[in-house]
Amino acid sequence: MNYIEAIILAVIEGITEYLPVSSTGHMIIASSFMKIASDDFTKLFTIVIQLGAILSVVILYWKRFFQSLDFYFKLLVAFIPAVVLGLLLNDVIDELLESPVVVAITLILGGFILLKVDDWFKANEVYDEAQPEAHTKISYATALKIGFFQCLAMIPGTSRSGASIVGGMTQKLNRKTAAEFSFFLAVPTMFGATAKKLYDYYKAGFVLSSDQINYLIIGNVLAFIVALIAIKSFIDYLSKKGFKIFGYYRIILGMALLLIHFFIYELTVV
Structure with a gap:
C-alpha cells in the first residue's frame, strides 16, 4: 500500500460507511483493482x-x-450477537474478504431487497419522526433483533x-x-472489530512500520471528515x-463487477 491508495480507500470508507451499499464491499473492490486486497496490512x-x-x-x-x-445497555445488547458470531466465524470472514465475486452477488441480492423495503414497511412512516427521544422507544428485545440483523454484514457486500x-x-x-440506531450501534461494533483486528495482527507476528502507522492516521482522519458530511446527507435523503x-x-x-471479473479482468487477487 502507498499513500495514494490509503487516501482512496479512506474516502471510499467515509462516503459508504453509512450508506446501505457496503463500505467493506467497496473497499474490497477498490483494493482488488489496486492489487492489494490480499495483503495483510490492507485487511x-x-x-x-x-x-x-x-x-x-x-x-x-x-x-x-x-x-x-x-x-448504553441497549447498544450492548444489540452488540452481543456480533461479538459471538464474529469470534466464531473469524477465519471464514477473512476468506470472504478476498472475494469480489461474493461482494458482487451480495450487492445484487441486497439491491433487490432495497427496491422493495420502502413498500414493505410503508406503515412505519406514520411514526412521529419529529420526536428527539424516538430512540428511547426501542426495547431491549428490539435492540437484540437489530443486532442479529447486523450480523448479516459479516458477508462482504451486505452493508x-x-x-x-x-x-x-x-x-x-x-x-x-x-x-440513527444503526449509526449508534456502529460505535461499539467497530471499536470491537478494530481491537480484535489489531490484536490478531500483532499475534500473527506483524509489526506496523512508520509508514503503515501514517496510513492508519491519515485513513482515520479522512474517513472521519468525509463521514461527517455523508451522515447528514444520507439521513435527509433517506x-x-x-x-x-x-x-x-x-x-x-454488482452486475458490472461480475461482467468485469468473468469477461474482462479477474478481480480476485491471490
Whole structure:
C-alpha cells in the first residue's frame, strides 16, 4: 500500500460507511483493482479506518451519548450477537474478504431487497419522526433483533448499516429512527472489530512500520471528515426519498463487477 491508495480507500470508507451499499464491499473492490486486497496490512487498514468514520457519529450525536445508561445497555445488547458470531466465524470472514465475486452477488441480492423495503414497511412512516427521544422507544428485545440483523454484514457486500436499518424497520421503526440506531450501534461494533483486528495482527507476528502507522492516521482522519458530511446527507435523503436509489445502484454495480471479473479482468487477487 502507498499513500495514494490509503487516501482512496479512506474516502471510499467515509462516503459508504453509512450508506446501505457496503463500505467493506467497496473497499474490497477498490483494493482488488489496486492489487492489494490480499495483503495483510490492507485487511487491517480496511477495518481500522472504519473507526474514524464511526467516531463522526459521536460528534454529530454527542448529546445522545450522554442521556442515560439505558441507552448504553441497549447498544450492548444489540452488540452481543456480533461479538459471538464474529469470534466464531473469524477465519471464514477473512476468506470472504478476498472475494469480489461474493461482494458482487451480495450487492445484487441486497439491491433487490432495497427496491422493495420502502413498500414493505410503508406503515412505519406514520411514526412521529419529529420526536428527539424516538430512540428511547426501542426495547431491549428490539435492540437484540437489530443486532442479529447486523450480523448479516459479516458477508462482504451486505452493508452493516443497511442490514441493521432494515432490521429496525422489521421492528416497526421508521427509516430515520432505524438509521440513527444503526449509526449508534456502529460505535461499539467497530471499536470491537478494530481491537480484535489489531490484536490478531500483532499475534500473527506483524509489526506496523512508520509508514503503515501514517496510513492508519491519515485513513482515520479522512474517513472521519468525509463521514461527517455523508451522515447528514444520507439521513435527509433517506427520510424523504427512501432506499430505491441505493437498490438500483447496488444491482448495477454488482452486475458490472461480475461482467468485469468473468469477461474482462479477474478481480480476485491471490
